[in-house]
Amino acid sequence: MRKAILIYNPMSGDHSIINRLDHIIQRFQSHGILLQPFRIDLECEDMLVTVLKLDKYEFAAVSGGDGTVNFIVNIILKHGISIPLGIFPWGTSNDLARCLGLPANADELIDIVLGGNTSRIDVGLINDKHYFLSTCAGGVFVDVSFSTHSELKKNFGLFAYYLKALSEVTSIKPFKVVLKTEELSIEEDILLFIILNGKHAAGFHNLIEEADISDGIMDIVLIKSCSHMDLANLFFNVLSNSYINNKNVVKLKAKACTIISSSDINVSIDGEKGEGLPMSVSFINKAIEVFVK
Known part of the structure; x- marks a missing residue:
């Protein structure tokens, strides 16, 4: 079975990811993808790096706002982890998702990831240490x-x-x-x-x-x-x-x-x-x- 990881911030936006988890997992599972949830908090970075490096995931779905996506991107770039990201923009500020033309509807977002179409985008680097x-x-x-x-x-x-x-x-x-x-x-x-x-x-x-x-x-x-x-x-x-x-x-x-x-x-x-x-x-x-x- 194919494997992917869902990295979610339970405190983002209106906290609605908590009520959406089962549906998201079920949708991917019905397409032969085992989606492993990973709950982020202030002390999870080392564990997440280990998980991303040791396990072979096809992609990472990231649920949260711009701050959450920033946190994940800094982890993967600083640790040389190459993995496509599916952004589920459910935070207070979702500028990146707007720039990418992403919807907010869960099923539409899942369909985008399942469709497999990706694009490479720029990142900024501040003082050679933070993206x-x-x-x-x-x-x-x-x-x-x-x-x-x-x-x-x-x-x-x-x-x-x-x-x-x-x-x-x-x-x-x-x-x-x-x-x-x-x-x-x-x-x-x-x-x-x-x-x-x-x-x-x-x-x-x-x-x-x-x-x-x-x-x-x-x-x-x-x-x-x-x-x-x-x-x-x-x-x-x-x-x-x-x-x-x-x-x-x-x-x-x-x-x-x-x-x-x-x-x-x-x-x-x-x-x-x-x-x-x-x-x-x-x-x-x-x-x-x-x-x-």
Whole structure:
């Protein structure tokens, strides 16, 4: 019998994976695939590495949000494990799945994995030690994501972040950064920087419409220091996908960059708290294999 592993985060999103486990296992088993569940927690990394290295799995189904997928991708890349990933996007933030055009319906996701069509996508590498798949960001709304209550995020999802962000606009302060790419250097007072792999970030649809998740190039967005009123207007511009020509937005493309600041800035990596600045970021072209439609 064929073997695969289902790696799931029981705390992701609305915790619905717990009620879906039996159905998922049954669907794969009916196609001759023995699906072994593996529950992740804060202390499971060594055990998961051992399991993935010792057992021969055809693929890994990963249930959770961007943070969960980030955790798994860091494990497989750091330990030289080659395995295609089937992403079941049931977290609060699911930007990678949106970039890949994946549905949320369990049976549709199972059908995609059973169909066997895969694609290789890029990953970002921070300070030569930590990988990310969708976003690396620092500044204003990053602080908000860390301070938003978990129950609010569970019940209202990304809308909770938006509500929290709007409530804190008047307390936002800019910080100075020096950003260098292979072609230019920028010194600017900013409120936020985002490095993206793909079109979507923080739940915003088509933030970078022309972005390609497999071209080896990162998109960089800087939000310059501006008035509280301009920032509120920009926020609604982003919600309506009309921010591109805003005077307070800088957009860049690069294969690598460095960001330096003397300020103590919160950094988010795929929605989870990361190390602060300075940082160097490079992109690895087509580093991982994922199931797609």
